[in-house]
Amino acid sequence: MRRRLIQSTLAVVLVVVAVFGVSLILVESRSIENSAQDGVKSEAVQLVSVVESRIVAGERVSPGTMGNAVPKNRYVRIEVPGRRAITLGERPEGRVLEASQTGGHGERITVQRSYSSVQEEIGRTLMIILAVALLAVAAAAILAVRQAHRVAAPLTDLAETAERLGSGDPRPRHRRYGVPELDRVADVLDGSADRIGRMLTAERRLAADASHQLRTPLTALSMRLEEIIATADTDDPEDRATVKEEATIALAQVERLTDVVQRLLTNSRDPRSGSAVDFDLDEVLKQQVEEWKPACRNEGRAIVRSGKPGVRAVGTPGAVAQVLATLIENSLMHGSGTVALRTRVTGNQVVVEVTDQGPGVDPQLGSRVFERTVSGHNSTGLGLAVARDLAEADGGRLELLQQHPPVFALFLGREVSGAAGTSEDAAR
Structure with missing residues (x-):
């Protein structure tokens, strides 16, 4: 590209110099020639004046008396009526510039000048014009190189930027x-x-969220499968019923796991895309209690639920289940005692509180526990951040209401139908 810019610039300059240079040479040549012709004519007029003054004064007109009046390198012929013609200087050969002038007493003066002197002057002028043209071309070349560098260097830099991308x-x-x-x-x-x-960043976040969100249902699923394996080899009808129940729960966990993967993929395309619906919150709470009972039992702990039954919330059941699963898992990992789930209604919102009897959240962390990579127990620091994102995607929110003992609250919207819903709220 630099070569093209330089070549194009030089080509334009050369065309301009050629056009104006040729025109200037023609004009200057004509001007020098006309000036020389006018000079010869002026010399003839002066000589006529000198000859005429001598004739009037009665002085002799001869080569000796006229020698000082004739310019150098000129051929002059003086013709006076009744006298012999006088010639001064050498007659030039070849092309000449000639001028004749007649005086008031009939004298005639002819002056000739060799054209070679004019050609020499034209040649000197031509050399000056060529020198100026060469300087112009050299200056144009320098400017073209600088301009090409100014344009090409940024393009090279932009190409490197594109390559880095x-x-x-x-x-x-x-x-x-x-x-x-x-x-x-x-x-x-x-x-x-x-x-x-x-x-x-979204892709990395998706990978981190996926690894964390999939871990919780996979852990619960593995526990269910262990329960199935433990009761598989039995002839007791009650145990077989337990196996069937555990298998059904495991299948539900697999379906929820599939829903989590689908939701992660959807959020990776548009984090604001939600699929909030009106659903039975009791079903989700029951599902979570059933799923986490084996884990709590293995830890020598219990999980219970309380509060207002029969509440319908607005959200995505799978997302709500995932948020609750994250809160329960945190209670099992970092808390102690009974894990309690409590449902209450406040205004047009449904609140699900998850608490335990552990030491709670470090006072230095406070609400920062919802920030990514922030953790007080050497964990990934993603669970609560992902849970809050899931809650907010459906128009809800996840808050830390109390640090000790820890109380996390999931706020969800709920549908209130007409006056009945209003009167029911007032009764509460």
Whole structure:
């Protein structure tokens, strides 16, 4: 590209120099020739004046008396009526410039000048014009090289930026070059870098969320399968019923796990996309209690639920189940005593509180427990952050109401149908 810019610039300059140079040479040549012709004519007029003054004064007109009046390198012929013609200087050969002038007493003066002197002057002028043209071309070449570097260097830099984007380095460079078109390209590349950076961040976040969210249902599923294996080899009808029940619960966990994967993929495309519906909250709470009973029993602990029954909430059942599973798992990992789930209604919201009898949340952390990578027990720090994102995706929210003992509250919307719902709320 630099070569093309230099060549195109030089080509334009050469055309301009050629056009104006040729025109200037023609004009100057004609001007020098006309000036020389006018000079010869002026010399003839002066000589006529000198001859005429001598004739009037009665002085002799001869080569000796006229020698000082004749310019050097000129051929002059003086013709006076009744006298012999006088010639001064050498008659030039070849092309000449000639001028004749007649005086008031009939004298005639003819002056000739060799054209070679005019050609020499034209040649000197031509050399000067060529020298100026060469200087102009040299200056144009220097400017073309600088301009090509000014344009090509930013393009090379932009190409490197695009290559960095392609290699997975989405950091914007924020470089501008003072050329509007190139700055526009730089703006587009920086914008693309920002978008790619956000996409990569979303992909990494999806991977982290997936690994964390899938761990909880897989843990519960493995416990259910262990229960099935433990009661598989039995002839007791009651045990076989237990096996069937455990298998049904395990199948439900697999379906929920599939729903979690689908939700993760959906959120990776658009985190605001939700599928909130009106659902029976008791079913989700019952499901969670049944799923986590084996884990609590293995830890020598219990899980209970209380509060207002028959409440319908607005949200995504799978997401709500995942949030509750995260809170229960945290209670098992970091708390102690009974894990309690309590349901209550406040205004147009349903609140599910999850608490235990453990030491609670470190006072230094407070509400920062919902931030990613923030953890007080050397865990990943993703669980509560992901749970809050899931709650907010359906228009709810997850809060820490009390640090000791720990009380986490999941707020969900609920549908109130007409006056009946209003009177029922008032009765409460």
